[in-house]
Amino acid sequence: MYLRKLALAGVFALMGSTAMAACTFENAVPLKSLSAAFEAWKSATTAMAECGNLAAELDQEFDKKQPEAFAANPSLYQIGGVSNGSITPLMNAGTIRSLDDLVAKYGAGLAPNQLIKVDGKIMAIAMMVNTQHWMYRKDILDNLGIAVPTTYDEVLAASEKIKAAGVVDYPLGATMGVGWNLGEEVNNMFMGFGGEAVNADGTPNVNNEMGLKTLNMLKSLTAYMDPEYLTADSTYVQQQFQQGKIAMANLWASRAGAMDDAAESKVVGMVEGAAAPAAMAGGAPATTLWWDGFVIAKNISDEEADAAFRVALEGIDTEMVTAHNEDAVWLISGYTPGRLAAGAFATAALNPPPYPSTAAMGVMHMAMDGEVGAFLKGERSAEDTLVAIEAAYVKGAKDAGILK
Amino acid sequence: MKFKTFAAFVAPSVLMMLIFIAVPLLLVFGESFYRTSPLMEVVEFESCTPGFGTQTCKTDTKIAPALDASRRMILQTEFVGFENYADVVEPQKFWTDVKALDWAQLMDIDFWRALRFTLTFTFITLPLVLGLGLALALAVNNLTRSLRGPVIFITLLPFIITPVIGALSIRWLFVGEGILTRAMEAWSGTDIAMFAQSWTIELLMMFYRVWSSAPFAFVIFYAGLQGVNQDAVEAAMIDGASRWQRLRFVVIPYLMPLIVFVALIHLMDAYRVFDEVVGLRTQGHVISLQYLTYDFLMPDDAGNRSVSRAAASSMLTMIGIVILLVPMLRRTWADQKGRA
Missing domain, CATH: 3.40.190.10 (Periplasmic binding protein-like II)
Known part of the structure; x- marks a missing residue:
């Protein structure tokens, strides 16, 4: 006392x-x-x-x-x-x-x-x-002669090269943990392909071409990730970077400073930031502000x-x-x-949309978060998953008073 | 004891149980047949975000809750019958999947997936906890007296650790390049990812539960062993009963009421498995019934939550636990009557 x-x-x-x-x-x-x-x-x-x-x-x-x-x-x-x-x-x-x-x-x-x-x-x-933007190991990309990817197709190509070179455990890191993060990643990619997940009248709008492209792209990316990606949050990916286990990730600007924290990081000075890649060539970065x-x-x-x-x-x-x-x-x-703030500025210069913060998007975010994991694990087809997202959204939207 | 004295002693706890258990239960039961949601309206609004240097403003329409004169949300409640239950259980999809014997499709429904795991978890850990508890109790009982104290202390340690902390430790020991995953990799020579598929995660969850609840069974059984009638044991020895026969026909029948008690407690505990899901962050792979209710109840970014569906799923969880406990309770009841 x-x-x-x-x-x-x-x-x-x-x-x-x-x-x-x-x-x-x-x-x-x-x-x-x-x-x-x-x-x-x-x-x-x-x-x-x-x-x-x-x-x-x-x-x-x-x-x-x-x-x-x-x-x-x-x-x-x-x-x-x-x-x-x-x-x-x-x-x-x-x-x-x-x-x-x-x-x-x-x-x-x-x-x-x-x-x-x-x-x-x-x-x-x-x-x-704050924004999710592209962070990468400059030393690895330079050594392998890879240009900083600006689209997700280039990300896949770069990942393939890094994987073949075998310089890190996993070419990619991603905040794909189920709970909130996965929903954010799905929405980022979906908006990147030009989608708008909820119509003005509150009905869902993900069961379309853009939805399919989103799911397939995410699945292709997971091939280059730590297989435990469905439990990975921002801190986990930050630590993967700090311990030199990954070469690239779309990560929050608020995490960039930690890369140069000598007390925690083994990669001080080696990580650089760039604009978040676009989902399709010429599109806005697949991220939100x-x-x-x-x-x-x-x-x-x-x-x-x-x-x-x-x-x-x-x-x-x-x-x-x-x-x-x-x-x-x-x-x-x-x-x-x-x-380390350069990546966030580069992202903002390309005008990604602000996060669509509405009651309907809150429900949609969690519907994406809850349903996409089964697809990534290979338990459900992309078509069925899009149907499931809309069904989960409709249930939640009814409880929230958005739909009758 | 006079009835009046009995009533005076029991009244406070009955009152507490009425206020904190019976009344909320009835309220939740009632809620499960209604849907309460805020009244929403379409509003036009202008919003501005910082951007870098310059601000970007946008005028848009959105659906937002309508507010009353004192700026509170207007809540509407409508009677929906069994709709909340149907939303959770999805009976139509359930029947088509069962008829088609399509296990994968059935596991697509959160409720059945959660129920499958909850039951597996409960029934696999039950015999392991009982067996390990009994084995520990017998082993300690056969130790020399001077060793018993320290061994009991060490055996009880897992029981002292706060469940969430224990579950988190398991996660940190095994996730990614956790120290124990590394050890297993070094030992087996293969790349192991414990959190990449459901079955390894379930294994960890069960391992953790057995580790943390076996000490409870051990304490109860050890206390029971102290009261085993030594005359009966010696009589069995004189009759030529082997060690195993003495255990099987003298000790275990004597411990039976305690075994039923521990099983009862463990069934209730394991059926409401929740700490493991949150602590090990398994929701991407494995969920339990309690977690499902929690998930409905947690607000999303915009503050929406599904209270009605949470009410339905918690009622279903309770019905499940009653069904599980009935055989055990009937047995205890019969024992009590037999003794009286």
């Missing part, structure tokens, strides 16, 4: 002293935040906490808690970290507030593209963008909202970015894109 008190006192002393140093004001209102737990959020919330009186909760399952926590009155958290996916349930339930007046009051330092507007109202402040940022709860007092907004802004200021430049592709002034 005594030890715990001592440790707590130490923490407070630390917070007190840094508050003087790093924050422009002393926050007196007790605040709580809930966000994801990857590196960029750690840096941002640590910087926010320097203003004092902030309890930051970082949780990779934050999106499961957030809708209920923000629906409470008063809301259990004042500040929420969201992406363009996880903001949807909060928008739908109307539990976050418009930030127009707060931006007018305090937001002079924000760049226009940080202001996320829905129906003309600012609903979130973005701090970084995401952003991460913060929102302020609706069910709190205006004083709390005022303090929360100021604290959150302190967390995403230039000072934080200069200290943690490599953590993400920041949207904040003071950010200088490093070597």
